[in-house]
Amino acid sequence: MSSLRAKIQDVFNEPACEKNRGRDAKSRKEGCSKPLTPGAAAGGCAFDGAKIVLQPITDVAHLIHAPLACEGNSWDNRGAASSGPTLWRTSFTTDLTELDVVMGQGERKLFKAIREIKEAYAPPAIFVYPTCVTALIGDDIEAVCKRAAEKFSLPVVPVKAPGFVGSKNLGNKLAGEALLDHVIGTVEPDDAGPYDINILGEFNLSGEFWLVKPLLDRLGIRVRACIPGDARYFDIACAHRARAAMMVCSTALINLARKMEQRWEIPFFEGSFYGITDTSEALRQISQLLVKKGADPEILGRTEALIEEEEAIAWKKLAAYGPRLEGKRVLLNTGGVKSWSVVHALMEIGIEIVGTSVKKSTVEDKERIKQILKDDNHMFEQMAPRELYAMLSEHKADIMLSGGRTQFIALKAKTPWLDINQERQHPYAGYDGMVELVRQIDLAIHNPIWCQVREPAPWDCQPAVREELPRTKSETATLHVVQEFAGTTTDDFGEC
Known part of the structure; x- marks a missing residue:
């Protein structure tokens, strides 16, 4: 438990976080996020956050050492997609009972579960997650994982992020620490090249990354590891040999990017694949970082040629939607990188932003929003459901983009709604993704059902x-x- 406490304090003291750098030493130790209220885990606990980051590693067995409900509440909590292995879709849990806890059988049961998974599925690695119960009763997860790894000649990775230690965001970072301590750098690739990059904080929701990877392939850029979206254990183990990295969601894995830069001199930048301009800028920055690390400068010219070609195609497709969507008002109730990247993407085609939430956004995210919107009057930290309903029912927005938890507010206000969070069914990244996003907004706003539901009964x-x-x-x-x-x-x- 003392090692876990030290790890948490280390994660709280994040030099790459602008918000954290502005605090004094005492305040920094209190953490980046608001502590959880006992008994209230709405929004996710640390275990949930760690599972979100690591479960998209598709060929790994994810074993939850806990009572059954912990796995049931966290399984499949993101719509990440896999291009191959399906093992990550299988739930594994030790299913501790009261008798196991009282009789001290937790560690024995965990070792047995690891052996059964090894014999039945032969995965390249097993990730073990303790939760509140097993952490409180003192099961030595690290010792069991170490013994199992020696016995079965298989990487068994302890992910020390029990739910009670903090919020979901803290769990994201603790998952990154587990990769740094036990996975990244454990395998030396025999095919490292000057055009290898890592993509960090990309979850491949609805297959979004598959719209971006072909662009990198055309430039001869190889994604050594996309962490965690559609990832493989071997790729992540070799990620330390990449030449550059792009950080997509800094709130989740900024510690991973910073420490990889310190240990293996992998420079990184934060960018976005949402919107035409941001996608083009991300491709440029990737190429520039590779050139700084020794790649042939001719890649810069090829990148500009690709951008010019793809932008022309995308703008031609978007031209049909311009007259239908120009001046339409959008309310964004999301957070993180989407709070500014989607704003920029929508404003490019003439859509007006009447508000965007910044609840889960970093200081850098908020600064980007101010630069894009020219002021902070359209930013809100948190809006109560009653206020959201009032804003939509008064027709101050033509559509709301948010997650599933607030969709019924929009529907009650008889306002079109589009899912922009992890449960979405359509990919919105890259040039083609931007066209798809605009298409879905157009379909939602001009759906004839709204004329009918707004008529008096x-x-x-x-x-x-x-x-x-x-x-x-x-x-x-x-x-x-x-x-x-x-x-x-x-x-x-x-x-x-």
Whole structure:
């Protein structure tokens, strides 16, 4: 437990974090994120964050040393995609019971589970995740993993991120520490070249990275490791021989990028593959870093030629949507890199941004938003559901882009909604991804269903009363009784 405490303090003291650098020594030890309230894990715990980062490594067996519910609540929590192995889609857990805890059988059960996975699936590695229960009862995960690795001649990696130590974001960083301590640098590749790069913080949601990788392939740039999206254990183990790196989501793995630069002199920059301009700029910066590390400068010319060609194709496709979307207002309720990269992407085609959330954004992310929007009036740290509903019901936005948790607010306000977070079904990265994003926004805004749901319901329309024939005294008395019961008079009846 003392080693875990030291690791957490090291992660909190992150020199590459602008927010952290501005604090004094005492404040820095308190951590980058707001501590969890006991019993309230909404938004994810540290275990959940570690699982998010490591589960997309597709050929590895991910074993949860915990009661069954811990695995059930964290499995498949991101829509990452794999181009090959499917082992990561299989759930493994030691399924501890009360009897195991009382009798001290946790470590024995963990060792047995590792052996069964090795014999049944023969994975290249097994990642073991302790959770709150197994960390509190004191199971020595590291010792069991070390013994199992020696016994079975198989890398068994302890991921020390039990849920109670902090937030999901802290778990992201602890997962990066596990890769640094036990995986990266453990294998020496025999094919290292001057055009090898790493992509960090890219999760390949809905296969997004597959829209970007062909562009790099055309430039002769090889992705040595994409961490974690569609990754393989061997590729990550060899990641220390890349010449440059691109950081896609700094809130998750900034510590991994910084320490790889310190240990293996791999320079990195933070960029985005959302939007035409940002995709082009990312390709330029990758090429420039490779040239600084010894690659042939001719790659710069080939990069500019590729950018010119791809931008022309993308803008030609987007031209059809310009008249339909120009002046449309978008509300972004997301965070992290998307809080500024998607803003920039949408503004390129004439869409107005009425607001963007910065709850999960870094200081650098917020500065980028200010530069793009020219002010910070459209930035909000957090907006309560009631405020979101009021904004949408008053038609201050034509569509909301957010995650699944707020979609029902938009639907209740009878406003189009599009999923921009990890549950999305469409890839939005790269040039083709930008076209797809605009296409989905156009489909959502101009869907004819919105004209129908905004019409008054038939039962809210009172039909006009037409006296074509004289009423009898009985009919008139009955009508007055009905009107009195309904709280109306004859003057209230009319067209809706």
